[in-house]
Amino acid sequence: MAKENVIKNNLYKYSVSAMCKVLQLSRSTYYYEAKQKESENILEAPIMKIFKDSRSNYGARKIKIELEKEGYQVSGRKISRIMRASGLISKYLLHSLNLMLINVMNLKFLI
Template sequence: MCAVLNISRSTYYYEVKAKVEDESLAQDIIRIFKESRNNYGTRKIKKKLNDEGKVVSRRKIGRIMRENGLVSTYTIAQYKPHKKPSNEDLTANEVKRDFTNREQLEVVVSDLTYVRVAGKWNYVCILIDLFNREIIGYSAGPKKDAILVYQAFSRINAKLNDISIFHTDYAEENTIPKFFQMA
C-alpha cells in the first residue's frame, strides 16, 4: 500500500510518542531550582541533571524554566556600588546633627542616591536648604560624577557665596568640582 501511495514505510509505522518525559523533567527542574533557593540557572541545573543520569540541553531547560516562571536571583540585575578610593581627610562636623533654627542658605545639605529606571541604575543628587527644608537644587543621570553635582548646583536660584556650610554625609575626592568646594 505504501508503494502505491508513494510514501515511505517509516511514515506508516510512525507513532507520536507521548511527552510524558517532559512532565517528569519539568518536575525535576523545578525541584533542583527550589533546592538551590532560586539561585541555579540553566548551567547548574544541567550539571545536576547530568549527575542524576539525565541528559538535557540547556535550551530545553531554559524553555521549561520560562514556562514555569523560574528566574534565577542572579539573573535579576542588582545594584553594585562602585568602590573608589575616598577622600580620607578629616573634616570638622560643623552641623553636629542640629538641623533646626537655621538661616536661609546657612546650611545646605546634599545626598546622592540611586534609583532604577527602565531596568538601569540612575543617580539623583539633591540639595536641600535646612532653613525651610526646601529642595533648592537637583539633578539626575546615568553616572555618579562631577557633572551630576554641577547640574544640581546650577539649579540653585541664589548666589553660591551665600551658602555658609555645605554638608554631605560622604563626598568623594572627584565628586565635587573644585569651584564648588567650600572652606
C-alpha cells in the same frame, strides 16, 4: 483553525478529502496534531526540585549540571524553556559600583 472547524462541522455531509480540496487545505494539515514532548513533562519535576533545593538561586546552567549528575541528558535550552514555562526565575545579585574612591596618592583635584 477556522478551516478545520468547517471540516469538523460538515463531516457527516462530505468527505474530508473533498472539503480539504475546496478549502485548499492539505489533508495532512487537517489530521496533524501537535504532540507535546513527553520528555519535557518528565523533566519538569526534577527541575522544580533542584530549583527549590537551591533556594531559587540556580539557573539553567547549574540545573543542567545537577541533572547530568542524576543521569539525565538535557540541553540548557530545553531547561531554560521549561523554566520559562513554569515561571521559574533565578535570583541574582547586581554588583554595586563604588563611585567614591579613596585618594591614595593624595592628589589635589581642581573642581
